[in-house]
Amino acid sequence: MMTTTLNETSTLVYERPHSLAACNTNYCPGCTHGVAHRLLAEAIDELGLRERTILVAPVGCSVFAYKYFNMDGCEAAHGRAPAMATGVKRVQPDKMVITYQGDGDLASIGMAEIVHAAARGENITTIFVNNAIYGMTGGQMAPTSLPGQKTTSSPFGRDTILTGYPVRMSELLSTLDGATYIVRRSLHDIANIRKAKKAILTALKVQMNGMGFSMVELLSSCPTNWGLEPVEALHWIENNMIPAFPLGDYKVIEEVRSL
Amino acid sequence: MAKEMLKGNIAIAEAAVRAGVEAYFGYPITPQTELLEHMSRRMVELQRVFLQAESEVAAINMVYGAACTGVRVMTSSSSPGFSLMQEGLSYIAGSDLPCVVVDVMRGGPGLGNILPSQGDYFQITRSAGHGDYHPIVLAPSSVQEAIDLTTLAFDLADQYRHIVIVAADGLIGQMMEPAELPPMQSVRTNRPDWALTGADGRQPNSIASFYLKAEEEEAFNQKIQNRLHEIRDAEQRFIEYYTDDCELLVVGYGSAGRIALSAVETARDNGMKVGLFRPLTLWPFPEKRLSELTDMVGACLVVEMSAGQMIEDVRLATGGQIPVGFYGRMGGVIPMPDEILQAITTHCRQLKHCEGAFTPLERVNS
Ligand SMILES: Cc1ncc(C[n+]2csc(CCOP(=O)(O)OP(=O)(O)O)c2C)c(N)n1
Ligand code: SF4
Numbered sequence: 001m002m003t004t005t006l007n008e009t010s011t012l013v014y015e016r017p018h019s020l021a022a023c024n025t026n027y028c029p030g031c032t033h034g035v036a037h038r039l040l041a042e043a044i045d046e047l048g049l050r051e052r053t054i055l056v057a058p059v060g061c062s063v064f065a066y067k068y069f070n071m072d073g074c075e076a077a078h079g080r081a082p083a084m085a086t087g088v089k090r091v092q093p094d095k096m097v098i099t100y101q102g103d104g105d106l107a108s109i110g111m112a113e114i115v116h117a118a119a120r121g122e123n124i125t126t127i128f129v130n131n132a133i134y135g136m137t138g139g140q141m142a143p144t145s146l147p148g149q150k151t152t153s154s155p156f157g158r159d160t161i162l163t164g165y166p167v168r169m170s171e172l173l174s175t176l177d178g179a180t181y182i183v184r185r186s187l188h189d190i191a192n193i194r195k196a197k198k199a200i201l202t203a204l205k206v207q208m209n210g211m212g213f214s215m216v217e218l219l220s221s222c223p224t225n226w227g228l229e230p231v232e233a234l235h236w237i238e239n240n241m242i243p244a245f246p247l248g249d250y251k252v253i254e255e256v257r258s259l
Numbered sequence: 260m261a262k263e264m265l266k267g268n269i270a271i272a273e274a275a276v277r278a279g280v281e282a283y284f285g286y287p288i289t290p291q292t293e294l295l296e297h298m299s300r301r302m303v304e305l306q307r308v309f310l311q312a313e314s315e316v317a318a319i320n321m322v323y324g325a326a327c328t329g330v331r332v333m334t335s336s337s338s339p340g341f342s343l344m345q346e347g348l349s350y351i352a353g354s355d356l357p358c359v360v361v362d363v364m365r366g367g368p369g370l371g372n373i374l375p376s377q378g379d380y381f382q383i384t385r386s387a388g389h390g391d392y393h394p395i396v397l398a399p400s401s402v403q404e405a406i407d408l409t410t411l412a413f414d415l416a417d418q419y420r421h422i423v424i425v426a427a428d429g430l431i432g433q434m435m436e437p438a439e440l441p442p443m444q445s446v447r448t449n450r451p452d453w454a455l456t457g458a459d460g461r462q463p464n465s466i467a468s469f470y471l472k473a474e475e476e477e478a479f480n481q482k483i484q485n486r487l488h489e490i491r492d493a494e495q496r497f498i499e500y501y502t503d504d505c506e507l508l509v510v511g512y513g514s515a516g517r518i519a520l521s522a523v524e525t526a527r528d529n530g531m532k533v534g535l536f537r538p539l540t541l542w543p544f545p546e547k548r549l550s551e552l553t554d555m556v557g558a559c560l561v562v563e564m565s566a567g568q569m570i571e572d573v574r575l576a577t578g579g580q581i582p583v584g585f586y587g588r589m590g591g592v593i594p595m596p597d598e599i600l601q602a603i604t605t606h607c608r609q610l611k612h613c614e615g616a617f618t619p620l621e622r623v624n625s
Contacts, residue, residue, distance in 0.1 A: 021463075051459035056324070057467075066465045072455040074327050075467035077350050080320035083312070087324020087332070088455060090308045091282050095457055113320070116313035 017041035019050045021070040026061070030230020032187040032220040033062055036129055039193065040100070041069060043200040047208070053096040056085045058110075060102035061135040079110020082117035085124045093123070096207055103130045103144040107167045111143075114173070121178030121212035125203045128169060128215055131222040132241060139225030143167040146244050151225070166244055170217045174250035181206045181214035182251040188219065188237040192247075205259045212253075219245055262437040267427065270402045270438055271335070271361055272297035274409035279444045280359070281330040282308035284321035289373040290429040291337045291363040307446070315340040319347030319360075326356040327466045329454030331413055331447070335361035337429070338379050339370060341387075348422060349388025352483070353468025357416035359409070360387075360394075361425045363432035366591030374591025375429030375514060380568035383426050384542040392483050394422035395490060396541040400517040403438040405431055408539065410441055419490055426541060428564060430514040430593065487543075495547055496539035501527060505534030506613040507606050508552055510573050511562035512538045515587075515594060519562045522599035531607050541569065546576035553577045557610040562599055563587040582609075 016022065019041035027033045044050050050071050057065035059078035066073030076084040081099035089097040106114050106128050117124065133151055134140040140153035144166050148157040170184045181203055185196035196218055203214035219241045221233035228236055265273075272294045275283070283302055285295040295311070302309035308325070312318035318334045325332040336344060341362045351358055364379045366372040387394050395415050399405035405427055412423040450456055455464055470476035500520060502508065511519040516537035526533040536552065538545050553559075558581050561570040567585045574583050586602035588594045607613035 052457040054327075054455045054457065063469065066467060069463075070458070071463050072458050073463065073465050074324070074354075074455060075465075075469055076323070077320060077346050080316070080323075080347070083317040083320035084324035084327075086310070086317075087282070087284065087321035087326070088328055089324075090310060090321070091325050091328050091330050091332075092456065112313055113317055116317065 017045045019044040019070055021068055023068065025068055026064060028224045030221065030223040030233060031061070033129060035187050035193060036127060036218050036220060037065070037068055039197045039200055040098070040127055043197060043204055044071070046201065047204055049096050049204065049208075052094070053098060054088050056081045056088065056097065056099045058099070058101040058105040059136070060105045062100055062102060062129065063136065065100050079105050079108070080113055081105065081110065082113040082122065082124070082126065086117060086122050089122065089124050096204065097124045098127065099124060100127045101129070102135065103128070103132065104134045104142045107143045107169050114169070115176070118173045118179040118213045118215070119176045121180070123207055123210055123212055125207045126215040127200065128217040129220045130169070130217055130245065131220040132166070133222050133225050135222045135225055139222070146240060168245060170215070170250040173215060178213050179215070179251050180212040180253045181256050183249045184217040184219070184245060184247050186219040186237055186242060186247055187221070188234040202256065202259060206256055209259065211255060260439050260442060262439045264435050265402050265438045265440070266293060266435045267402045267405050267431040267433060268293035268363065269297045270406050270440070271409050271425065271427070272301065273440055274406040275333055275359065275413070276301050276305065277441050277443045278410050278413040279331050279446045280307070280333050280413065281446055282325040282332040283334065284310050284312050284318040284325070285334050285336065286312050286315050286318050286340060288337045288340045290365055290375070290432045291335050291361070294335045294361065294363070294432070315343035316346065319344040322358050323347050323351050323354070323356070326351060326358045327354075327455045329450040329456070331417070333359040333361070335363065337363045337365045338367050338376070341379060341382070345388040348394070349386070349390050350468050351422055352388060352392045352394070353390060354466050355420050356466070357420050357422070359412045359416055359423050359425065361409070361427065364426065364428045372591045373429065375564060375593060376589070376591055377428055377513060377515060377564040377568070378589070379426065380541065380563070380565060383424055384544070387422070387424065391480055393487060393542045394424045395419070395494065395543070396424045396426050398426045398512040398539060398541050399431055400513050400537065401438070402431070402434065402436045404539075406438055406440060415494065419486055421486065421490070426513070428514050429591075491543040494540055495543050495545040497545035497548055498537045498539060499548070500535040500537070502534040502536065502552060504532055506532040506557045506610050507560060507603060508534050508536055508556040508558070509560045509562060509599075509603065510536045510538070510549070510569070512541060512569060515562045515564045518594055518596055519599050521596040522603055525596065525600050526603045526607070531603065532613050533603055533607065538569070544572040544576065546572070549573065549576040550578065553580050556581065557613070558582045558584060558606055560584045560586060560602060560606050562594060562602070564593065565589060
């Protein structure tokens with residue numbers, strides 16, 4: 001963070017990143033979508049990319065992300081952000097193109113689009129916010145919901161006999177040759193938030209260097225639909241989500257290591 | 260430029276290339292595939308964008324993304340693939356973006372078959388996706404017209420910031436005939452001020468089809484409706500044949516219109532007062548001229564390669580003032596001139612001044 005001297009007696013130590021728009025968001029208190037936004041905006045600022053970045057927002061709670069960032073942006077159909085981003089990127093390969101997607105968007109309705117964008121090695125970056133639930137529509141089961149997890153469409157808890165098992169997207173996409181940087185991080189505490197920021201910086205550098213598809217999966221909270229207090233929700237990430245979605249680097253090609 | 264033997268699909272592709280299309284996204288499907296294959300070679304040669312998408316759903320959303328950047332962009336498909344594009348088309352319409360889509364229609368519903376059909380008329384002209392809008396729809400009846408209308412499609416798309424669909428059928432896509440391609444236009448280098456090119460030295464641009472408040476969504480819809488009004492006023496296109504003195508007016512578009520013309524010409528040779536009205540724009544439907552003609556003729560006969568879809572627009576345009584008959588074949592069956600001639604004869608017989616009711620076909624039959 002930049003430190004600006006305001007006058008002799010006070011010093012600014014914390015401010016809104018230039019890449020975030022000066023507006024209120026629709027996120028619930030304690031929701032980590034806001035943290036994810038800030039990390040992405042800080043990373044874009046630090047790399048000086050704002051003026052040449054196009055953000056593709058999803059359908060989900062972050063549907064207004066194209067307004068929350070102070071840069072060019074658009075809003076894709078549910079799950080189609082990687083296809084839309086492909087269209088933007090192919091005609092403007094010198095621009096930075098980022099998709100920001102939830103787990104219903106990316107791992108359910110948009111499964112085909114994300115898999116093929118990764119398989120093509122599309123030179124875009126995806127920020128994947130995994131909160132194990134459909135936030136925007138009021139807390140239905142997502143493909144990432146945990147076995148036994150109660151949601152408004154699995155009121156007795158997710159029954160794996162009927163609905164199968166959580167999809168682990170980072171593991172799945174890391175099997176594709178076109179994917180060059182795939183990592184999973186968590187937003188449940190400060191140390192992990194710092195690691196998430198570092199990963200976002202790396203993912204953007206991967207794209208800047210034309211190295212192919214990069215994705216940072218962020219384990220994120222939905223206190224509202226999990227029915228938990230914000231702090232409890234952070235503990236829920238740590239205690240329940242991380243065992244099901246282990247943090248780590250799933251694909252880091254050699255060239256990325258030397259970035 | 261001289262005439263050359265060209266296959267419809269390839270002629271459409273090359274016409275798009277010459278109209279300065281900068282990006283093409285598509286997915287193989289018969290009877291359209293040659294279009295995609297031509298693009299896979301030409302676009303790469305010209306260092307433009309060609310990408311075979313993983314599905315038509317992805318292809319149209321790639322078109323959506325490319326359209327956001329202000330370039331000329333297109334996709335093409337055939338009926339089942341066109342169905343999959345409805346979502347993306349609706350978002351493109353909801354974002355006020357221009358693009359060109361080619362539908363080389365085939366037999367349906369379902370997987371149907373790969374034979375020529377006009378069964379997508381409702382789907383294409385009514386909205387081609389959810390919500391209150393119509394794309395502009397152009398219907399060629401020859402390879403030459405396919406070229407000319409593809410060129411026009413890009414101009415109209417840009418002029419109105421609107422979706423333009425070239426509605427061909429499998430016959431147009433697959434047949435070869437002599438036609439002349441236009442000269443190569445250079446690709447535009449400037450981008451419109453709304454394009455997503457990065458907010459460098461300007462306020463950020465955003466493109467979305469999302470209005471949470473009812474009043475805002477209604478205001479946006481009103482903007483679409485105003486534009487559609489303008490298009491309806493300015494862009495109704497058609498060709499008419501033998502309408503000076505006709506009693507029976509045959510109405511048909513695309514291949515059906517072309518086949519109907521042979522039947523109309525034979526009927527004329529037999530002394531029947533028959534004319535042909537062939538819409539070039541299916542939306543806006545050329546209702547103004549058809550409504551004028553309604554006052555001059557005794558009846559209409561609509562010919563389609565479907566169970567009768569355009570007939571609803573003909574009924575609206577003729578306002579119940581004259582009888583509207585129908586002859587159609589479905590499922591990929593192409594109506595033959597003789598069959599249409601017979602329908603013309605039957606209809607003529609019911610009209611006072613149509614005359615010449617004996618056709619060669621009838622003589623054979625009796
Ligand atoms: C085609 C389509 N189907 C369904 C919906 C309804 N819908 C909106 S958001 C959403 C799920 C969003 O969940 P997720 O991607 O996990 O994001 P979150 O809201 O949790 O951030 C659904 C099903 C839609 N808008 N479009
Ligand atoms: S519903 Fe959940 S994901 Fe959506 S803003 Fe609220 S807390 Fe965040």
